[in-house]
Amino acid sequence: MPELPEVETVAQGLRRTILRKKLKGVEVFLPKTVRHGDLRDLVGRTVRRVDRVGKLMLLRWSGEMTLLWHLKMTGQILLARPAETLVKHTHLRFSFNGLDLRFVDLRQFGYVKLVPTAEAEAQAEFRALGPDALGLDHSEFLERIRGRRGRIKPLLLNQSFIAGIGNIYADESLFRAGIHPLTPASDLSHDQRRRLFGAINDVLTEALSLGGSSISRFCDVHGKLGYFQTRHQVYRRHQEACPACGSVIERFRLGGRGTHFCPQCQKV
Ligand SMILES: [Zn+2]
Structure with missing residues (x-):
């Protein structure tokens, strides 16, 4: 999507x-x-x-x-x-x-x-729409995550928490922040929260600068493909080597969606 x-x-x-x-x-x-x-x-x-x-x-x-x-x-x-x-x-x-x-x-x-x-x-x-993921500042992000229960990946996908993140950018942001997708949001340290906010911004900004990810027929108004999919580090790269540590990237299903992560870089 x-x-x-x-x-x-x-x-x-x-x-x-x-x-x-x-x-x-x-x-x-x-x-x-x-x-x-x-x-x-x-x-x-x-x-x-x-x-x-x-x-x-x-x-x-x-x-x-x-x-x-x-x-x-x-x-x-x-x-x-x-x-x-x-x-x-x-x-x-x-x-x-x-x-x-x-x-x-x-x-x-x-x-x-x-x-x-x-x-x-x-x-x-x-x-049920939260603030746009690219319009949110650091303190607002910390404020919104405070007191949230549940695991971090489903929370990122929840559009009432932050709007705009789906499966691709949730997996990529969590990888960059070094956070396991099943970590309870309430267990994230201050440092992890800070890193996650930075990772979300970086991933979204970089993807936008490359015209998005052309998965599921996505193209721009001129029919041109985006090419951020060539920069995906974990999304749909299961069984490939992690670009950071060389471990094999894994995939499991979470709420019916494929979830991709590096077991070394994103420890539980
Ligand atoms: Zn790794």
Whole structure:
């Protein structure tokens, strides 16, 4: 699933291409993709701003309308020339002057919701959303982790704790911080908490600078792949040698997700 760096990569692509453009038309090929509102209400409006919180993207339109957009597992937002043939699994098409914005989603879990901007933050998507992982400072992080029970990896995946981290960046951050994924959050020392905060920031920033990780069909608005996956140190590198110590990286399942770690560098 696209995580913070991937969704931000898409948001940046949109900020560079569709801001101030007026929507000429919209086509919905898979109705369930639109969970709320009528996209035809956007025709004639312009995109004013593109925001992102965690994995959720928000297109702010003139006339105070907001389009919430969640890519979920395999959603892709792609720019295309209007004459280009629609690829398979294209569910939405937004037509601007000389430019199309298309939503392609193989697994069909991605969706949009159109709501008045004043109501956007009252939507269910926001109700259980913590602060964005890249907008959080060190003291806020310490404050949020204080008194948390449960193990650290599921906590990192919990979007109400911090928004934007998924399986890839949880594994990579814990490796860099030298913390075993099953460590109870309440057992982390002050030093481990400090290292974890630094690791999360470093991993997300580095991933963003490389256009994200192209896992599960992820690409930017131009169809270009990211390449942070080539820098993954543990994620999907089980049975390979740890880049820090040479031990064999292990994998186990935690809450149905593959969890990757180095048994030497990340001791229980
Ligand atoms: Zn190691």
